[in-house]
Amino acid sequence: MGRKLDNQEVPMQKTVIFVAMFFATAVFSFAGGKAESATSTAPQTTTVQYAFWGNPVAIGVEDDIIKAFEAKNPSVKIEPVVSGYDDYHTKLLTLIAGGAAPDVMRIDSYFFADFLKAGALREISDLIKKANINLSSYYPEGVEENSHNGKVYGLPWGTAPLYMLVNLKMLHDAGLSLPPMNWNWNDFATMVKKLTKGSGPEKQYGFAIPLQNISSILPFVWENGGGLFDKSRQHFTLDQPAAYEALQKLAALFSAGDMPQDSLNANGDVLARWFVNNKLAMYEGAASDILNLQKVPGTEFEAIAMPNGTIKQTTVYKSNIVGISPETKHLNQAWTFLQFLRGPSGEGETLYMKAHRIPPTIDNPKYWAMYADPTKYPKLIAQNTTEISDTYGRLLPLRAGWLEVQQMLTPALQSVFLGQMSAESAMKAVAPKIQAVLDRAGKK
Amino acid sequence: MGQLRHYLMNRNLLRVTLYVGLIVAAFAILLPLLWAVSTSFKSYPDVLAHPYQLLPRSLHPANYVEAFKTIPFLTYFLNTVKVSFFTCLGTLITSAMAAYAFARLRFPGRDALFLIYLSTLMIPRQVVLIPNFIIMKTLHLLDTHWSLILTGIFTAYGTFLLRQFFLTIPNELEEAAIIDGYGYARRFTQIILPLSQPALVTLFIITLLNIWNEFLFALVFINSDAKRTLTLGLAILRGDFDVQWNLVMAATLLSILPLVLIFLAAQRFFIEGIALSGVKG
């Protein structure tokens, strides 16, 4: 009758040992946990929650800023709410939906229009006026990205262009020199062809475009006189000739083998790999891509404007926002902190610059001196960025439903690049669906 | 056809082929892990080497030390252990009891209730994320480990697994025990449970894996660094656009290591009885 396992006795002892070890560790960590919660905040302090994303280095910078702020404002304690970028907005949206919105929060500009529509950021024009903050201290793109109808909803963070990163070594090897800032598509295409050489694993490419992010194709659409949306941002216009011709020209580069296959699915890392190994001559990158490239010594590159032709304003400019929740119970403290963090006279910008993570949001040469090392590549970044801001920069036509549009557009673009459809038919096919998204997202 | 049959009937030949097949498969399984280990020992420029190099140009075991220091690894580790321990304990106890009721006891609504249990497995966690958040907020369990432990324990998976296993235990054993005057508790603890060791260990391992790698709920429930778990720590290592892949791999491998050791140790529970000769050939 019995169906006993013969080896029952021996494993039993091992189980007991295991359980005991686990229990001991658990109790140990419980004790540790209790000790943590025993350190309560000192009386009379207000706690302000501040939400932001980052990796350990970025978080370190925020910690420094927080410490400096708390030293100057002992009655306020800043409680960081952190996660990595990928899932940050999920966490933030959950907090807000659950009635636990952080007092101060950073959001990616992709989400601004929807936050604005829902009233999820407190308008701070009145606070700015009272504090005499001069908004023109910032790069205008940053302020514009945070405003709507003249009202300001936050202070800018990480205002920067999407540069064209150019591999100087590959250029010089091909007998080419750095293109001028006002180059056009033909200059670009010629360079790409000249810089694509070889075959097989040793092949080098002139250009790569990360299709996952539709910001990457817009400069070329703009250069050709087209646009993603019309001026009112109510209508999808990639199905117009000026736009789809540009897309077709790009796709032609891909099918001619001037771009690596990775372009379909690439992110910054993958393209950086090609670039630092001198197998990719140019690609669009942001300040964070520059950080990656700088980690590999001997990488000689510059950051310039995108090809712009007669249109001029074709280089994507982007800026994120740090704002205050309308539900905050500590408006004064939150505003004080926000000024410290992002204000023209706050210490936040200095600390960000010293950490070299994001280019200056405040238009001041002293910050450029802190951020950029003119002996390190990209050596020309300070003057190039200012020139881009003055002449070549253009904000993304962000609006409600942006990410949904991107989600529909990327597969269509990938089909075009893969040669499954022409740009014209792909854009015409996807236009009604995207228009429906725009109409729906723009409602209420 | 005759040759094939002859081949299949020749035990030794079959045994050797079997062995070779297993070794090749094992190698295929190990290769990606070797890649991960190799990446964990690379310097960052090495990570960006083109074409991809299997082996590092120079070894950087310091990556492991740095991974340990860049994020408060020990804190995260202890938190994960604590959450895992209580989740596994709670799951094993409550699921076994519930599974016994479903497998062995007759009561009205049993099958309907079991179907409800099963149905909850079919709902993606992403849509219950916010309702769970609201519940935790109401219970003041936000930013505590209990939020993770409680949501970890009460999934239907354990009950389902054990109920299926209990169903395979012959009824006669319990019938005999009933005749001998055994009550429910005794039958459960002295007959069913001892015979279910492999299933209990399996459930323990699977629960451990799931809770150790739990991310989505941890993301929204946990705010403070002191309470963070390993998966959150790893996500933060990848949290911005300049990812140190060598550090990420080192940290990932470090965080998996305890699970590997536990599985190795728990292996013994699958040792066959001496009487079990299995299928030869």
Next chain:
Amino acid sequence: MEWAMIRSLTARERKDASAAAIFLLPNLVGFLVFMVGPTIGSIAISFSSWSLLNAPTFAGLQNYSDLLKDSVFWQTLGNTAYYVFVKVPLNMFLSLLLASFLNKEIHGRNALRTIFFLPMVASSVSVALIWQPLLDPTSGMVNKLLSFIHLGPYPWILSPNWAMPSVIMVATWKELGYFMVIFLAGLQGISSTYYEAAEIDGANAVQSFWHITVPLISPTTFFVLITSIIGSFQIFDLTTVLTNGGPANATNTLVMYVYQAGFKFFRMGYASAVAYALFVIILAFTLIQNQLSKRWVHY
């Protein structure tokens, strides 16, 4: 005599019910609060329109009628079905085979079991991050190794036709050990006397496998089948990190759509409705499997 039996049966059933209450209670309470409660909440959300930033507004059946006309819903459903119907049978067959091999007395069995189980220990995200560079068509390790035996190069995750098979391959790599472990647990329960008797009768390995192992392990197989189908329909992490749903939407899955709609497109009500549409589909499959199981599962 029959009267006595009927009376005692009812008495026993009554005792059963009260015992069941005690055995069920700990799990049931937690289950109701932390599983059923949120589920009911999310069902309610599916009848609403909710941006997460404002309060939800009632939307009746609008979400459900919208999703029937949503081409993205149908496309992601198709992708998900492709994944499920290829991966599940493949995995089950391979893992049962593996488990039966590793159930025998062979050298290095423990080491092999551990090796096959290892991939399971890493999260799906880590698995995808490990595999992405390996599958690079130009210089990834996989194509490099295949070139040594004159195969390839294959486009893997950069081709719309190859992307889902690549995902299935990676998922199989990861989960083989997991189902192997479950089958091993089930195999432990098969008494050796069956095999000994078969050997005496002159059965070979394959015959023993089909006529003893497969029927006797059917409850475990059923469990593996159901959990595998349920889990596979909800594929999310792997496709997000490995291919981000591409290229050209080839690996965009239903749960990815749910997540995007809820947390990126500000349509949590709609996302919930899509999730419940998926639920209905999975439930239907499970019920069908349950009915069919009466024919091949022996308890």
